[in-house]
Amino acid sequence: MTNQDVNLYGTVHGGVIMKFVDDAAGAAAARHCGFNAVTVAIDEITLMVPVKVGDLVHAKAQVNWTGKTSLEIGVTVFAERWNEADREPVNVATAYLVFVGVDADGNPRHVPQVVPESPDDVRRWHEAEIRREHRLARRQAIDRHRADGA
Numbered sequence: 001m002t003n004q005d006v007n008l009y010g011t012v013h014g015g016v017i018m019k020f021v022d023d024a025a026g027a028a029a030a031r032h033c034g035f036n037a038v039t040v041a042i043d044e045i046t047l048m049v050p051v052k053v054g055d056l057v058h059a060k061a062q063v064n065w066t067g068k069t070s071l072e073i074g075v076t077v078f079a080e081r082w083n084e085a086d087r088e089p090v091n092v093a094t095a096y097l098v099f100v101g102v103d104a105d106g107n108p109r110h111v112p113q114v115v116p117e118s119p120d121d122v123r124r125w126h127e128a129e130i131r132r133e134h135r136l137a138r139r140q141a142i143d144r145h146r147a148d149g150a
């Protein structure tokens with residue numbers, strides 16, 4: 001992180017971390033699909049620890065769940081001081097994002113299924129299903145408002 005990334009308080013702007021999260025998740029989604037995938041929803045992004053100028057920031061992104069054309073990616077972000085290699089990286093943020101696989105015209109297309117392997121993968125799959133229910137309920141509410149012209 002550089003001094004171009006700071007907010008008014010001198011720590012790294014949340015939006016910088018959010019873009020990084022979206023980029024990391026997008027790379028995981030496209031790699032899993034083998035074709036383009038676009039972000040359709042970002043939720044439960046939690047920024048737990050301030051990131052500072054000079055921190056080396058890295059992310060781990062994993063496909064948690066796949067549907068017909070959509071997939072959920074979980075992202076964990078870590079930061080470490082550039083000059084403190086002996087210290088463990090700190091978990092500074094987590095997020096869940098939904099991507100949709102798209103064809104050349106931008107229409108949804110079927111995505112390859114992910115197969116949960118470890119007990120943690122199975123847990124993530126089930127938790128992703130719960131989040132999906134909530135997202136779809138919110139999406140229906142948004143669609144109703146749009147249909148009403150609100």
Ligand SMILES: CC(C)(COP(=O)(O)OP(=O)(O)OC[C@H]1O[C@@H](n2cnc3c(N)ncnc32)[C@H](O)[C@@H]1OP(=O)(O)O)[C@@H](O)C(=O)NCCC(=O)NCCS
Binds near residue numbers: 040069106107
């Ligand atoms: C992504 C996009 C093509 C999907 O089109 P759509 O008409 O909503 O498609 P559908 O209603 O068929 O939904 C496609 C999938 O997304 C899921 N979905 C749609 N909205 C969702 C939401 N808010 N949360 C979770 N999943 C959602 C649907 O459940 C469906 O999943 P499934 O096939 O696995 O069951 C369209 O919304 C779009 O182009 N959005 C803009 C994307 C963008 O520009 N992103 C930024 C650049 S990367």
